[in-house]
Amino acid sequence: MAQEVKDVAAETAETTASNEKAMKRGTVLQALKAIAVLVVICLVCGALLALCNDIFYISPEERARREEAKINAALKEVYPELSNPETVTINKQYAANAMYGSVKKVVRSEDGVYIIAAEGIGGYGGSITVLVVIGSDAKIINWKISDVGGETYANDVSKHQGEWYIGEQISTDIALIKHGGATMTSTALNNAIKMASYYAMNVLNLGSNPQKDAEDAIAALLADTDYADYTFAVNSDLKYRAALSDENNAMSYFFVGSKEGASETLDAYVYNVETEAKVVILKGNLGYTARHEQDAVIAKSEDIADELVTKVQDLNYYEFKIHGYLEDFRLAQYIAITDGWDTDDARINSVCVGEDGAYVVNATGKGGFASGTVTVNVVIKDGVIADLNVESHESQSYLSDHILNIWDTFKMLFVSNGIDTKFDTTPPVDEGSTPGHTGATYSENAIIRAVNYACEYVKSLTEQGGTN
Amino acid sequence: MKNRIREIALDGTIRQNPTFRLVLGTCPTLAVTTTAFNSLGMGLAVTFVLICSNVIISLLRNVIPDRVRIPCFIVIIATFVTIVRMFMEAYIPDLYESLGVFLSLIVVNCIILGRAESYASHNPVGYSALDGLFMGLGFTVSITVMGIIRELLGSASLFGLKLWDANAFSIPFFTNAAGAFLTYGLLIAIFNVCYNAVDRKIKHNQHGKMLQSVETQTTAKEAE
Amino acid sequence: MDVLGIIIAALFAQNFVLVKFMGICPFLGVSKKPSAALGMGLAVTAVMVITCLVTYPIYVFVLLPLKLEYLEIIVFILIIAALVQMLEMILKKFSPGLYSALGIYLPLVTTNCAILGVAELVIEMTTVEEAHFVHRVFNTVAGGFTDYGMAMSLGEAVFSGLMYGLGFTLAIVLLAGLRQKVDKLNVAKPLRGFPMTMLTACFMAMAFYIFTLI
Incomplete structure (x- = not known):
């Protein structure tokens, strides 16, 4: 078989070779005749096919009928x-x-x-x-x-x-x-x-519908006056709404996020802190996209989803914590932090206003040169520090545990003071210097700085817009 | 003349059986023989193209200049293939779909171009048509046999009819690519055994001269 | 472009020879020596790439708009024949070394169904995808020139051609390597030659079947 194919090949090669020779000899006429025959055959065949195409024509209706069948x-x-x-x-x-x-x-x-x-x-x-x-x-x-x-x-x-x-x-x-x-x-x-x-x-309302369930849940939560509905614009094209629930004595968040891009929109994203379930629901705004483009879109959607999770965690972690510690706290408003509240000494993480007008400021203070930070929640009501708690601390000093042990006494240093008070930090422990209130100088200083900063922040707020 | 027709018939179906002796047109042989029906359809389509192209090429054998003969043959063959394809799409859409791309690939089936080149371009119309017919029949019968074997063993059915419960006994291997190679290889071997046995017998009886040539051909093949 | 998908599919899972049964004739015929097999494989690859490069635009921009799809086979086979001739002449003139290596295999390529097969396959993929995305008017290469939804771009088409060609080369070179041993085996007379080659291919096909399960 291969032999035969090879023969054909060899002959073709020969033909080419003889072609060239013929051309050199100038028998252009013969070449023209060959081309003419080929062209005529092609034309005749083409015409024949056109005819057959008409004979065997399959109408669009017929095609549709076949497809249907x-x-x-x-x-x-x-x-x-x-x-x-x-x-x-x-x-x-x-x-x-x-x-x-x-x-x-x-x-x-x-x-x-x-x-x-x-x-x-x-x-x-x-x-x-x-x-x-x-x-x-x-x-x-x-x-x-x-x-x-x-x-x-x-x-x-x-x-x-x-x-x-x-x-x-x-x-x-x-x-x-x-x-x-x-x-x-x-x-x-x-x-x-x-x-x-x-x-x-x-669409067909069969089975559970995560998106609809989430929307219903959010609607129910929003109807409940106990909880706040707040809308954040994280940036121009990423928006989400959140609601907080303590159904079944457990804390959950529901978020509906939406991100509009050039060709796709992430319409819903539901995140539940309690169950750590995240349900990404993409509405069908992707349209008909070519396969090789879909991969890119999916990757992008996942990015958006991750971005949302990060924002959700960043922005609401603190409220979650506040709620855990002030059980009767009813959130009225979430205040977006303006830029610039982040210095080498302390920073403001988030600020919430309760329905009773109390501010809960989540602030982090740094403890001098030794490293470690302490994050505290400061409750400020009517211009007076009402309560204080440590949310987390990074201090590497074992002494911070000591502070926690004597916390109820320690916090009394701050409670009942007005926001105009400026608490003094203790100088680093040197030989001969007086130890601070607790002896845990660095941790103590971190807390003092955080509280000072929180007071300063609330003061700036009241000065700006006037308190309730 | 009767003798010549007999020769053509014997050559096409047995002595130069394109599938088992010459091993030509292997692609469709392996690809579409998963079912007997597909094989038969493919065989008939090839036979039709083979007859038509042989006739036309034989008619035009004195018109077509030697140097452009291959392109001319290809165009003629392609035309008939397209016609078969259109016909099948219009009247046998199921077969059209299951043969798929191999229907178009009849164009490059070596049997057709081979016959055009080695037979139709030197012989009169009548004999060329007969050559096409018998070569096509040889091909059709061969691949249908292969289709029957693969369908029976692989999916326990014949021409689409369920013969027994496929779960009880079937070897799906035969519907796979590897099964196609195995079946084809073994069939060539079996055909060779039968052919050689019959051949020896005839030679013994007649001291047949003409079969000698085929014998040499076979040895040449085997040597290759 | 789903590069990895195309590579795996073309080289293994949808190997042109061992899974799709295209180009079996040269696969059996030109696989006695690995060097010849490599030459054949590369010649096929080269022609496949050029074929995809030429037939895809011709189908999309000429045949489809003019509603001449029925001329597809004639046009493709003529293009392939012409391309092979041209490639041969060009190689002869500019790269005699390459010509002496690949030249003798080139004429064989015209009647290799793998070439026409790849052209048809690319077109089929194009039209199938078009049917899927029938609601969409999506112009990729054309930029408004045509209204046909092309899910497979020219780049993908050419890349597929290259990969299918390499898949062919892989299969034929492997078979040639195996035949170096298999042809020397002392087997029963009726099994010698093609039957043994088929059986070897059978085992290769089994091995390639595994790739389809990835």
Whole structure:
């Protein structure tokens, strides 16, 4: 066989060689004739094909009908009880998700069962399309890979369509089932199932709906006068709202964040401090994005999510702590810290105003040259220090423990003093110098600096806008 | 003349069986033989193209200048392949989809260009058509046999009909790429054994002269 | 561009020869010596890259807008034949060394279905993706020139061509290496030659099957 191919090749080579010779000899006419024959043959063949193309023309309607028949056959196969299938208009808002894929078709059977054709991303040759049957009890009844895309071995995975996922509650956290290490295909399948679940939960009101639940929870919290709703603009394109709850005697936060970018919007992000659950919900504003661009978008979305988590933790950690220590504290307002409240000696972390007009200032003070900081919450009510507690300390001196032991006595040094008071720091322990109040000079100094700074801050606030 | 037709028929189907003797057109042989139906469809498509291209090339054999003959042949073959493709898409869409890209790849099937080059370009129309027919039949029968074997063993069915429960007995290996190579290799070996046995018998009976040439060819092949 | 995905797919999981069954003829025919196999593989790779580079724009910017998709096979095969001829002439003129190494394999490449196969595959991917993203008018290369949604860019097409070519080279060189030993084995007469080569390929295909499970 190879011999024959080689012969053909050799002859072709010979032809080329003889071509050149012929050209040199000047038999241009012959060459022209050859080209003319080739051109004529090409033209005739082209015309013949054009004719055949008309004869075998498949009209767009016919194509659509075939497609429809194929889809119906596939639907029937995946859900034999299908009756009066009705194609549901797709809600564009939820039809695509950067992490899972997209929904291509939704069909509702008479008995309330939905079949969703979802495309899952994450395969080798692209994406695979899976028909997912979801019952009215929000459980997966069956699934079938309908289009393997470029996945040659999706067939291997579809062998398991009788066992995997079936009977599971729809969720976007459905676990990935690895098939003998066939990660890519399994991932695409898993994403398709997740995409169908995501759509069913958000649009078809099946099962739990994390986003809706979160929104409801937040709405309920906001209705509750005990808790504050506050909106922060972290920067121009990142905004979020937060609400605080102590339902079941446990503290939780709910956040709804949104970040608008050039082509994508992260619409919701829910973070619950208590359970440490973070639910990232991306609404379908990604539109139809090419596969190679989706990766970038996902990466970006994850960045945004992380950014939100960081901000959430940074900004609200302190309120959380305050709430833990002042049980009757009712937050009225959160005051954004203006720049410049950060010196070598101390800094203001956050300031909250309670409903009774008390300020809770979270300040960190530094303890001289030895290292270590102490963070305190200072409660200032009506211009007087009402309470004080140590939230955390970094001091490496063992003496700070000593301070904590005698805290109730120690804090009395500050409590009941007005905010105009300036507490003096003790000079570093030198030979012959007087020890401070406790002997723990550095820790003590850190606390004193923090309290001084907190008082200064509240003073500046009252001077600016007048207190209540 | 009768003799010549017999020669052509024997050459095409047995002595120069494109699949098992010449080992030509291997790509579709391995790729589409997962089911018998696909194999048959592919075989018939190739046969059609082979007959048509042989006829046209034979008709034009005195018109086409030698130096542009390969491009001309390719264009003619490609035209018929496109026609087959259009036909299948319009009337047998299932087969069209399962043959996929291999339908277009009939263009570069060495059998077709090989026959155009070695037979149709030197022989009259009638014989060229017959050559195309028998070569095509040889190819069709061979790959259908292979398709039957792979479908039976691999998915326990024949021409799409379920014969027994695939879970009870089937060897999915045969539907895989490796299974294709194995089946093809063994079939070539079996065909060689049968062919040589029959060949020896005929030679013994007739002291057949003409088969000698084939024998030399075989040895040449084996040497290669 | 999903570079790693394309590389793994083209070299192993969707290896042109051992998984997709394209280019079997040279795979069996030109695999007696590793050096010849390497030459063939590189010739195929070179032609594949150029083919992708040329056929993709022609399909997207000429055939699709003019609704001449049915001429696809003729146009592609002619382009490939012409490209091979041109490549041969260019190599002969400018790089005689390379020509002597690859030249004799080039004419064989025209009738190698791997080349037409890669052109068709790239086009198929393009149109399949287009069907998926039918609602979108998304212009990549074209920048407003055409309304067809192209999920696979020219860069991806050419890169796929290169990688599929290297996958072919890998398979054929490996087979040639194995045949150095296998051809010397003393096996039953009917198994000699092609059957043994097929059986060797069978084991290679089994090995490559593992990659599809990654």
